[in-house]
Amino acid sequence: MMMLTIKHETIYRYTEELTYTIQQLRLTPRPEEHQRTLDWNITSSGVRHPFHDAFGNLSHMLTITGRHNEVRIIAEGSIAVTPLFLGRLPQSGADSPLVFTVATPLTQASPTIIEFAHRHVSRGANSDDLVRLAQAICSAVAYQSGSTLVTSSADDALRLGQGVCQDHAHLFLACCHVVGIPACYVSGYIDPGNSDHAESHAWVDVWVAEPDFSGWISIDVTHACFASEAYCRLAIGRDYDSAAPVRGVRRGGGEETLSVSVQVAATITGS
Template identity: 30%
Template sequence: MLLRILHRTEYDYQGSVDMAQHMAHLRPVDTPSQRVLAHELRITPEPAARSDTTDVFGNQRSFFSLQSIHSTLTVEADSLVQTQAPQPLPEGAPWHGMSWERVREHFRYRAQAPFDAASEFLFASPHVARDDRFAAFARPAFASDRPALVAARALMERIHTEMTYESESTEVSTPALQALEQGKGVCQDFAHIMLGCLRTLGLPARYVSGYLLTRPPPGKPRLIGADASHAWVSVYVPAPADADAAVDGDDGTATSGGAWFDFDPTNNRCGWGSPGEDYVTLAIGRDFADVSPMRGVIQSGAGHKLSVAVTVAPPDELDLLQAGAGT
């Protein structure tokens, strides 16, 4: 599937800003399930300095600074991405039947255990604590000897069924435990809750930010800027040989052959590589704090009004929409 994503962020300051520095995670990443064909980041006013780098998680990020007085800031990311449907997991795949307890034991600390890079996604992070309340919520999905991927899917389904999606019921900084206790939130909260459950049980899981192609209501046209960013979760399962090496206390020569599997508790969809070909992965991290689309510091005493508009559509359809809107 060929998708074009327009992500426009506007800051309207209630006064003048003297200087500013910003970091943006707005370029999708290349993965086995998607390929970035084109990307442009347009910034107004023109920044005095800009650099593009890769962060520790492999995400593409842009740093820019503004050193002249300005009262507005507009950042528009324009990306063209080719996606593909997630590969079905064959019944005989090495990860298919591995129990969640076996995955947990693979990551339990022991002297001279082989290193697995997924270990960094086991720990608490700014928005996601490790807490027994997460374990209690997740426990019905994690019966003894249940395959890890089956248990993760059951947890995803429980969050989807028992949590209520409600816009503006939380804020960007709302802790995952608070969202769990109030029983409602948005996609970011659902992803954080699932992360908290998995990590508290000893399973590595990471936050995925991105986009989802949405369908307008029947009879209604697609509107420019009416979409939004999305978030879901990836769960890691090591290959059986690696798990055995860790449990048996090998000499440390084992190499990781595991895989990440995506679960979207907001929409109850999952897949190997992505939840579907209508998803676009933007960035991965421990939680939202690692992959915020825009963050920065300004030298000013003024407040601001923020507006964000996202459009995800096939390129031909988006061209027609823009032509009709006169943009």
């Protein structure tokens, strides 16, 4: 078992005063069989109302009224995570896997993606096939921080040949949709170890039907491997937009500057 100690600080600063801010926060780890929250706290100004979104993510609606020129949100705590065998998630969830066969603007399959998908994956793919798809995506889209925007689509990243973890996840989802494999986007945190990849991370869950297992497996596309105890799951969705840790709108404010800091420390513990 691994204990992940996490601190995630998000700061929006504005050149002019705002009169109203509303943010949807998906900053609370999902209660899942293989990950257990030991302690967790969200700190912010304004008022937070908890709710569960359409995909079962524990979320908060943050509203701030009155004049302000900064929004600071801190989420921190500790999570105990049990290793996953071959990325297999121990629970299937309440929704039908078919919920995650629907494309979005970020995961829409262009002709280029359709051709790429048919070269690298087919209906009925097993776990090893899906890891090979992740490897093909990493070869086609090199990891390059700052090369894309949160509005960039899977097709944008494939044409550019560069992207970050969310682009890898979007392209993987698009390829799965082409051949009818259910797959969903996962946002969360990772102990980066010796890599230079950010602690805030995105990966995918994919539905497989194998002789000894039928259900969701979790794959880190960026590292072309199964996700396991080094990962803390915050939210699932159809793409970044439906699983983003922080999204919102404001009234006023002029120009915006965003600063995000994420620290993850890992400790191996007993079972």
